[in-house]
Amino acid sequence: MLDNQLDGVAARLRTARAVSVLTGAGISAESGVPTFRGKDGLWRNYSATDLATPEAFARAPQLVWEWYRWRRRLIGQASPNAGHLALSRFERSLTHVELVTQNVDGLHQRAGSRNIVELHGNIWRARCAEGCGAVIDEAGVVPPADAGRVAVPLCACGARLRPDVVWFGESLDPALVDRAARAARGADVFLVIGTSALVYPAAGLPSVASREGALVVEINIEDTPLTSLADVTLRGPAAVILPAIEARL
Ligand code: BJW
Ligand code: ZN
Numbered sequence: 037m038l039d040n041q042l043d044g045v046a047a048r049l050r051t052a053r054a055v056s057v058l059t060g061a062g063i064s065a066e067s068g069v070p071t072f073r074g075k076d077g078l079w080r081n082y083s084a085t086d087l088a089t090p091e092a093f094a095r096a097p098q099l100v101w102e103w104y105r106w107r108r109r110l111i112g113q114a115s116p117n118a119g120h121l122a123l124s125r126f127e128r129s130l131t132h133v134e135l136v137t138q139n140v141d142g143l144h145q146r147a148g149s150r151n152i153v154e155l156h157g158n159i160w161r162a163r164c165a166e167g168c169g170a171v172i173d174e175a176g177v178v179p180p181a182d183a184g185r186v187a188v189p190l191c192a193c194g195a196r197l198r199p200d201v202v203w204f205g206e207s208l209d210p211a212l213v214d215r216a217a218r219a220a221r222g223a224d225v226f227l228v229i230g231t232s233a234l235v236y237p238a239a240g241l242p243s244v245a246s247r248e249g250a251l252v253v254e255i256n257i258e259d260t261p262l263t264s265l266a267d268v269t270l271r272g273p274a275a276v277i278l279p280a281i282e283a284r285l
Contacts, residue, residue, distance in 0.1 A: 041268055042277075046284035048225050048251050054132045056223035057123060058216075058241050062230020062256060064143050066275040067114040069107075073232050079103055089204045093165070097188045097196055104199045105179040105186075108159055112178030116147035119229070119274035122282045124148035129285055134219035138231060138238050140201050142175070153216050155208055155238055157201035166195035213237060220244040229255045230274050233262040242266070 049055060061071035070076040070084075077084040082103070086092060093100045116124075124147040127133045135152045137144055140159040144152055160175040170191050189197040202208050216238070220226060226245035233239040242262050246252045254266035255277045263269055270277045 038270070038272070041270055042280050042284055045225075045251075045253050045268055045270070046281050049126075049130055049281070050285060052131065052224035054134070054219075054222050055126065055130050055225045055227070056134045056136065056219040056241075056245065056250075057126075057227045057229065058220075058231060058238060059123075059135065059137045059139060059144070059229045060231025060233075060238075061139060062232075063119050063123075063274045064114070064117070064139055064141055065230065066117045066119065066273055067143060069111055069114055069141055069143070071230075071232075073234070079106065085204070088201070090206060093198055093203070097198075098185070101188055101199075102185065104159060105183050108174075108177075109179050109181065109183075111141045111143070111159060112176070114141075114143065116143045117275045119278045120144055120147035120149070122278035123229075125282060127151060129282075134215075134223075136216040136219055136238070136241065138235065140199075153212050153219070155202070155212055155216060157199070159199060159201060161200035162189060162197040163200040164191040164193060164195050165198040166191070166193065168193040168195065170197075171200060172197065208237065216241055217244060220250075221248045223248075223250040226250040226252045227255065228252065228262055228266065229278075231256075231260070233260040 065071055072084040087100055087103050120143050135149050137154055138156050140157050162172045164170040191197050220241040223245050228242050242252050246265055252266045253268045254262055255270045255274050
């Protein structure tokens with residue numbers, strides 16, 4: 037069954053004029069980066085979805101920075117996995133691939149993908165929490181294990197710095213949402229990989245693609261609210277399924 041499905045998806049990818057991909061935390065799970073809503077989404081008894089909010093930052097900025105430093109350390113020590121790497125090669129072997137990611141970990145870039153829309157920001161950047169416009173690139177500065185309780189970093193303007201990511205209730209960059217929506221509308225094949233498909237507007241992209249006639253392929257270890265919309269469901273880890281598709285191209 038899976039073999040036939042893989043052959044079928046590979047055949048559609050080969051002839052597609054445009055392929056769009058939406059990824060979520062599941063694609064980085066096999067690199068050792070925790071997902072948000074799995075059992076590993078807990079950090080010191082706080083749920084990730086409670087920490088990723090402007091309210092949490094206003095109430096406890098040091099705690100939120102501690103969580104982000106902990107994640108930076110995990111991500112800094114992680115490597116792209118076979119799923120990220122297969123996707124980056126799709127960019128070269130297929131016609132026009134657009135990668136829309138909800139992930140902030142930068143692992144797609146490290147795997148070699150270039151045509152990327154980072155809908156929820158990037159964990160390696162910080163920006164002014166008061167909006168003076170300062171953005172600070174801290175890529176590759178992996179915090180030491182004991183960096184947890186250091187103070188909240190400050191902007192040159194005196195305000196707090198915050199991670200340059202999108203928290204619940206905050207607006208996404210409209211230009212990026214536009215680009216993602218265009219990628220969804222223009223796709224012949226739309227791959228949805230490793231996302232629980234609960235968080236909007238990202239979770240709405242597969243329906244847009246489907247309405248416009250794309251073949252929607254879901255790759256996930258579990259069912260999601262998108263499973264019933266998907267034309268093909270490939271059940272398994274992204275780091276296994278994506279190389280298996282690549283081998284059939
Ligand atoms: C594997 C695997 C393996 C594991 N292989 N698979 C419309 C309707 C309803 C609500 C809203 C709406 N529009 C806006 C909202 C409100 C809200 C929202 O969507 N809420 C819902 C929860 C109901 N959205 C927003 O607030 C967004 N802003 C916005 O829309 O602005 C306008 C507006 C504002 C206010 C009101 C209305 C409109 C902003 C959303 C920002 C999300 N931010 C976070 C944190 C980013 C920073 C950080 O990383 O620290 O983004 S939250 C978190 O969730 C993170 C993720 O990118 C995102 C999605 O999670 P993801 O990637 O799907 O991970 P998981 O853990 O949920 O799932 C992992 C999946 O992988 C699972 O399915 C596993 O099975 C699978 N898996 N191992 C394959 N090996
Ligand atoms: Zn500032």
